Amino acid sequence: YEKGSCLTYAKNLKGKLFIHHGAVDDNVHPGNTIQLVQALLKENKKFDMMIYPEQQHGIAFPRYGESRVEYLIEHLKPVVK
Numbered sequence: 001y002e003k004g005s006c007l008t009y010a011k012n013l014k015g016k017l018f019i020h021h022g023a024v025d026d027n028v029h030p031g032n033t034i035q036l037v038q039a040l041l042k043e044n045k046k047f048d049m050m051i052y053p054e055q056q057h058g059i060a061f062p063r064y065g066e067s068r069v070e071y072l073i074e075h076l077k078p079v080v081k
Helices: 006-012 030-042 062-076
Strands: 017-022 047-052
Touching: 006 030, 017 030, 017 062, 030 047, 047 062
Parallel strands: 017 047
Antiparallel strands: none
């Protein structure tokens, strides 16, 4: 379990991270995302996080998909030319 856990590798992550999670995800429990956030905070990592209400693992609501694309366009601008 430890080898496959993202918590094990939190200290090695680089860049500003974007974490998004469906609030009623039955595949990856939201508590696991909170554990990741705690590990990232402990390692002083930069990240943004969005929890999508009433969404499961696939986050299917169209507006949420649009907001993710908008976020990526805005935050990748300095990197993508």
